Amino acid sequence: MAQNKHIREQRALRESLYLRLEDIATVAASFQTEPENHTVRRMLEVRSESVKNIYDDILKIHGDIVMKVATLPDSNLDEEHAFLKRVDETYFTIQSIVRELPVQFRSSAQSPVADKTSIVQTSKTRLPKLNLQTFDGKLENWSAFIQVFNRSIHDNNTLANVERFEYLLGCLSGEPLNLIKTIVLSDDNYPIAYKTLLDRYDNKRELATHYWDRLRSLQKLKDETPSGLRSLIYNFNENLSALRALKIADSLEDFMLLNILLEKLDSKTRRYFEAEIRNLKVCEKDHIIYRCPVLKAKSPADRFKVVKEKRLCINCLRPHQVKNCSSTSTCRTCHKNHHTLLHFDRFSGSSGAINETSDSGNTAPAEIVVPTVNALASSLSRQVALLSTALVDVHDSQGHPHTLRVLIDNGSEASFITVKAARNLNLKRQHDKIQIQGIGANSSIFSSGSIHCKISPHGSCQPAIHLEAHIIPHVASVIPSQSLQFYSWDHINNLKLADPNFYISRHVDLLLGADVYAQLIRPGLVLAPSPRCPSAFNTIFGWVLSGSVQPEQTNERVINSFHVKIMEDCPENDLESTMRQFWQVEEVPMISTSPDDELCEKLYVEGYSKLPSGRFVVPLPFRDSKPVFPESKDIAIRRFFALEHRLKKDPVLKQSYIY
CATH class of the missing domain: 1.20.58 (Methane Monooxygenase Hydroxylase; Chain G, domain 1)
Structure with a gap:
């Protein structure tokens, strides 16, 4: 019991x-x-x-x-x-x-894995496991950390944003971790977290000042020793190289002189100066705002927007109100009361038409009205081309259908699918790599593999076609380039459209190229009655639209071109080449043996013997010429006198030493 x-x-x-x-x-x-x-x-x-x-x-x-x-x-x-x-x-x-x-x-319950800062590359080229450098907020470690993180994680197209976010959290500690740990872990929030760190730590001027201070604070040599001299030279070159690599200003000399001057300012004046610099900065370099190449590269309307965002005077581009400006200069182009960089022709047909003039040119204080980009663009008449899109069912590894939006384009030699769509389908991936060449014969990106899938019309299993789709991060920008008003064209009213919401701007998951184009087309073509409405042609998915339409007036226009060529002979992957160069640099060099080394080895091989007691007897090689030992005589004499003095003080030791 x-x-x-x-x-x-x-x-x-x-x-x-x-x-x-x-x-x-x-x-x-x-x-x-x-x-x-x-x-x-x-x-x-x-x-x-x-x-x-x-x-x-x-x-x-x-x-x-x-x-x-x-x-x-x-x-x-x-x-x-x-x-x-x-x-x-x-x-x-x-x-x-x-x-x-x-x-x-994956936890240790399934398979042992490394520390949270360890990563394993999952791309086609298998690389050794890398231990990412952690960052605790020290400025001297930022540059090395962000370079390794960008190369291994941020620029790795095989990772989703949420995975990049996980890696980023695992690499941080202390203040950097506190900055972003409250941000919700998601795909959309990774760019926010990444930019938060850049805004806080990727301050080139602050980094440069840090290296400059370290250069100025190097300790003076106290002893004439080789190790001390080597340490001084190493620390000097290390900080100088880091300072030059930042390219903080147009001239390193200007930066050094500026810091020498700032050291002479009182704390309050320097605080005002730093506040003005932060307010005036448009790019990462330190210069007067009207000399900024980034600002000068913008259109006049965009420059005006930057000036307003930073609350600068439109006359002299300084941080004060127009009514308080003391400048008496005017625009060098129209002689009106505004800065020359903010001048544009209100009658030009393009918002980007500008007059490049010299850097200076301050104007007298006066409030002006600058037309915006939208005002100029509203007078332009632009058309949007509808591309052939359709909704289809793509079957996953379990045979379940997934509704994807596809673009039909016979200008592409192959078919393509986005990384996100391929991951959702969970189909077996072929780890092949192809180079994708776009319009203008420009080599753009590499695929991260391919999948074989079956597609059929939305809501139906037949007819079905099988195709190979190469995996890339994005097929295209949104299609159409902007959402349109719903049009009811008489010539397509009775047609069953393959994409009923063709007029809504959305992303495309799959591109069907010339490899399957002939299998999609069915007899039937409805031509457009006017140039401002699309034509329709019949496919196995339904009727698809293609052609120009007249949208609402807009200041933006995006043109999608999908002529794609597959390059079989791919150049070596940049990351793979970089890692190979790294291994070659870090490889221990082979040291060739000298004639003396070879002679010693020969004497050992030919002359050694073993005694009955088990000991080995080896001949000792001697040089024919007398060796040169610089300054050794003085050392030997000093040691002799020291020994003699010691023996005089200890008769017992002297007797033992002699006999």
């Missing part, structure tokens, strides 16, 4: 552990259904850490139960075997789903 009671208690304990395992399996199933749900993914990440321990405890208790049940009369272990099979299925199902998590989310 006592044994039966113990078995029941063990079974109850085992069942409670199994219920915990089932709860984790439920979370894992939710993640498999909604892989983009960050809350579910985080929950699975945390709870999966205990999966292995729960499974081990169940096996331990189960083994104890089996041993006890086996000793009972008329024992039957079928029930125990069935329970163990159920546990194994649940456990391995969880494990298979957890493996779908990105590398940085």
